[in-house]
Amino acid sequence: MKRIAIILACTLCCCIGLITIYRLIRPDNFDTKVRNLNRSIHLITHTFPFQDTTLTIDERVEDLLSRLTLDEKLNMMEHCNPAIPSLGLPAYNWWNEALHGIARNGLATVWPMPIALAASFDEELVRRVFAQTAYEARMKYLEALDTNSTIFSEPTTYTGLTFFTPNINIFRDPRWGRGMETYGEDPFLTARMGLACVNGLQHNYSGNDTSHLSAAACLKHLAVHSGPEGVRHEFDARVSPRDMWTTYLPAFEYIIKNSDVQQVMCGYNRLNGEPCCTNRELLVDILRNKWHFDGMMVTDCWALNDCWERDTVIPRHKTHATPVQAAADAFFGSEVDLECGNGLDALRTALDSGYISEEMINRHVRRILRTRLRVMEMSPTATIKPSGVSPADVALSSLVLLKNHKDLLPLSRDTKIYLTGPNATDTLMPLGNYSGTPKHTVGLQEGLESHFTLVDSPKKANVIVYAGGLNPELEGEQLSVNMPGFDQGDRTLIELPENQRKEIIQLQRNHKPVVLLLCSGSAIALDNQTLKCNAIMQCWYGGQDMGTAVAKALLGNDNFGRLPVTFYKSTSQLPPYESYDMAGRTYRYMTEEPLYPFGYGLNYAKYRLENVLYKAGKVCGVVVMEKKPVKKTFGSSTVVEVYLKGKGGSLEPRKQLVGFKRVSVTDGVSQTFDIDIDPYWLRMFNEETQEMAPIPAGSPIVLQVGFSSADKDLNEIIIR
Numbered sequence: 001m002k003r004i005a006i007i008l009a010c011t012l013c014c015c016i017g018l019i020t021i022y023r024l025i026r027p028d029n030f031d032t033k034v035r036n037l038n039r040s041i042h043l044i045t046h047t048f049p050f051q052d053t054t055l056t057i058d059e060r061v062e063d064l065l066s067r068l069t070l071d072e073k074l075n076m077m078e079h080c081n082p083a084i085p086s087l088g089l090p091a092y093n094w095w096n097e098a099l100h101g102i103a104r105n106g107l108a109t110v111w112p113m114p115i116a117l118a119a120s121f122d123e124e125l126v127r128r129v130f131a132q133t134a135y136e137a138r139m140k141y142l143e144a145l146d147t148n149s150t151i152f153s154e155p156t157t158y159t160g161l162t163f164f165t166p167n168i169n170i171f172r173d174p175r176w177g178r179g180m181e182t183y184g185e186d187p188f189l190t191a192r193m194g195l196a197c198v199n200g201l202q203h204n205y206s207g208n209d210t211s212h213l214s215a216a217a218c219l220k221h222l223a224v225h226s227g228p229e230g231v232r233h234e235f236d237a238r239v240s241p242r243d244m245w246t247t248y249l250p251a252f253e254y255i256i257k258n259s260d261v262q263q264v265m266c267g268y269n270r271l272n273g274e275p276c277c278t279n280r281e282l283l284v285d286i287l288r289n290k291w292h293f294d295g296m297m298v299t300d301c302w303a304l305n306d307c308w309e310r311d312t313v314i315p316r317h318k319t320h321a322t323p324v325q326a327a328a329d330a331f332f333g334s335e336v337d338l339e340c341g342n343g344l345d346a347l348r349t350a351l352d353s354g355y356i357s358e359e360m361i362n363r364h365v366r367r368i369l370r371t372r373l374r375v376m377e378m379s380p381t382a383t384i385k386p387s388g389v390s391p392a393d394v395a396l397s398s399l400v401l402l403k404n405h406k407d408l409l410p411l412s413r414d415t416k417i418y419l420t421g422p423n424a425t426d427t428l429m430p431l432g433n434y435s436g437t438p439k440h441t442v443g444l445q446e447g448l449e450s451h452f453t454l455v456d457s458p459k460k461a462n463v464i465v466y467a468g469g470l471n472p473e474l475e476g477e478q479l480s481v482n483m484p485g486f487d488q489g490d491r492t493l494i495e496l497p498e499n500q501r502k503e504i505i506q507l508q509r510n511h512k513p514v515v516l517l518l519c520s521g522s523a524i525a526l527d528n529q530t531l532k533c534n535a536i537m538q539c540w541y542g543g544q545d546m547g548t549a550v551a552k553a554l555l556g557n558d559n560f561g562r563l564p565v566t567f568y569k570s571t572s573q574l575p576p577y578e579s580y581d582m583a584g585r586t587y588r589y590m591t592e593e594p595l596y597p598f599g600y601g602l603n604y605a606k607y608r609l610e611n612v613l614y615k616a617g618k619v620c621g622v623v624v625m626e627k628k629p630v631k632k633t634f635g636s637s638t639v640v641e642v643y644l645k646g647k648g649g650s651l652e653p654r655k656q657l658v659g660f661k662r663v664s665v666t667d668g669v670s671q672t673f674d675i676d677i678d679p680y681w682l683r684m685f686n687e688e689t690q691e692m693a694p695i696p697a698g699s700p701i702v703l704q705v706g707f708s709s710a711d712k713d714l715n716e717i718i719i720r
Contacts, residue, residue, distance in 0.1 A: 061369045073365045079340040080155040093155035098133050098163040099434035105158040108136055108436030115521055116398035116540035118183035119561035121639040122662045123196040128387040130200030134214040135386045137161055161375045162216040168194040168251045169225050171565055172585055175577050176227035177475040177489030180521020184564030185586040188657040191251040198261045205382040212379040216371055221267030224248040229478045230488035233306045234315040236270040237580045241690045247582050256293050262371045263296045268303050275317050277303045278329035288335055296367045301340040304330055328355035337364040395542040395549035398561045401602040403536040407630040408513050410556035417452045418461035421468045423519045429471045432541035447547020458510045468500045469519035494571050495525045504530055523567040556633040558604045567596035587709040588653035599641050600708040604629035607638050612705050614719040617677055623663045624670045637664040642675055645702040
């Protein structure tokens with residue numbers, strides 16, 4: 001304990017903050033721990049200016065940098081940092097995951113997948129999810145310090161406070177298996193939800209302490225990364241400047257300019273011929289020079305190997321003859337700071353060969369140290385607190401009611417339900433991918449058993465509930481799946497699997513109402529017979545309390561979410577998967593009628609808008625409950641959406657989400673709302689400059705306000 005405390009004190013130099021957090025997470029033997037900590041502190045005989053928290057972060061970084069040997073600096077540029085005992089610096093591993101809660105590190109809260117979080121259309125809810133994640137991360141880190149002495153000498157994976165999240169790639173095609181990790185197909189929704197994630201993770205200290213970070217976030221994957229999974233290590237995404245600036249880059253730019261996000265990760269793929277992690281136009285011209293990002297640039301894990309490695313199993317880019325050339329292009333040419341991988345020898349050789357200078361190394365290490373000091377030490381004046389949000393409530397706000405024929409739902413508690421389908425008893429399905437391990441998962445069967453009477457035969461039932469869709473073993477990151485309709489984590493067909501369609505037909509022959517629960521991380525196309533189900537609910541992968549949330553929704557909780565992606569009628573409506581051209585994709589460019597439009601979702605109540613107007617940069621109006629639910633409900637909220645309409649209906653994109661707000665409405669009472677419209681999103685692509693620019697003076701600006709992206713659900717207001 002003494003050795004641990006000495007190193008910790010030298011490194012963090014914030015004992016007051018440490019004691020405060022320790023009291024929160026380890027009250028047992030607390031006084032003994034404090035006495036041991038204090039005794040250990042008195043053994044410190046040397047202090048350094050970089051440990052002095054009264055100095056600015058830049059002053060401290062420069063002092064620490066001056067004390068590092070060249071070899072120590074190089075070691076810091078790989079994700080596994082060895083300890084430096086002479087300076088009291090413990091070993092540290094930069095790789096950790098928190099896609100929807102702490103992943104791969106024992107017990108942790110497992111929240112709904114990001115695609116489900118996006119469906120909530122609730123930024124504050126998402127911020128609170130990641131504030132809670134930051135709290136659990138700090139608990140786990142301090143627990144590791146307390147119980148595992150090897151953390152100081154060995155850079156242990158998944159124990160740190162720097163996370164490779166959020167994934168803000170655009171879900172351009174429902175066939176992409178990793179789309180569940182994103183916030184959907186829309187740049188604005190992705191930007192706002194991604195920003196909420198960053199702020200929740202990084203700024204969960206109480207009070208006004210902004211100099212310390214509760215954790216560090218990372219925007220990934222820069223850029224235009226969304227499949228195909230099977231060839232991602234050699235795939236070249238060809239993208240026009242228009243699509244780059246209107247679709248693939250806005251979320252990155254917006255979050256960087258509106259936060260202090262600490263890291264950006266470059267992707268595996270090539271972009272217009274050049275691997276993203278050696279792409280000077282992307283990482284220097286755009287990220288560093290145009291956006292002025294001065295945080296850390298990290299590679300996706302072992303992405304640099306794709307540049308030079310010749311592999312008979314995994315297809316690679318093979319754009320560089322040697323690992324040294326790849327390292328030189330990444331660290332010198334493209335301003336990468338940290339490699340997640342094992343290319344340290346190549347980096348040393350690049351330095352010895354003159355491709356990289358020590359001055360360049362210092363620039364990279366400055367960025368690394370700036371983040372490491374801010375995140376590793378405790379605030380002496382503030383604490384990190386739990387956010388108080390529950391997994392069930394979050395999951396409840398993510399459910400999307402797609403159909404409710406003749407107000408079948410909600411159900412009464414005494415309804416006799418026959419529950420069946422491939423996801424009915426699956427307790428791994430709700431966890432999605434990149435998840436931690438919850439103490440307990442409430443699957444659909446347990447959730448419904450706790451709230452309804454479940455029967456063992458459709459003949460005994462009042463209502464049949466079919467839990468279908470997909471599962472994370474079929475869609476995900478580069479999976480070993482080769483079966484009809486699926487390919488290495490991606491899908492080749494977006495239709496509901498044929499065996500499920502047949503099962504639903506058989507159930508419908510019982511002449512009992514059928515409720516279809518769709519579990520998936522992406523959009524599913526439904527045939528005409530499946531669409532005859534009396535009610536349809538999109539449930540996503542809803543996290544550890546998914547079953548509770550679904551049961552509450554069926555009983556009458558009316559806080560449903562909205563679709564963050566377009567639901568297409570069939571695979572035939574989709575452009576070629578390998579094409580990154582946005583023409584015909586998503587609600588922003590699609591001209592055909594979809595199955596369900598982006599932003600769509602029902603409530604048990606019916607709403608309308610009144611007195612909608614634009615004033616002083618805000619869209620204002622009143623939400624009125626037009627029709628109360630036929631049956632008893634509890635909770636009542638809807639989502640108001642604002643879209644920028646393209647000029648004359650022909651401007652690309654045809655329309656673009658520029659604002660939204662979840663509005664709570666008490667039964668029978670109207671509720672006012674106002675939605676800020678950021679001028680950043682009132683822009684269009686300029687063909688002459690090949691950049692985004694404000695809509696020209698004299699051109700009309702038309703906003704559409706309503707309850708989905710479909711024209712029939714929107715009211716138009718001209719703001720200029």
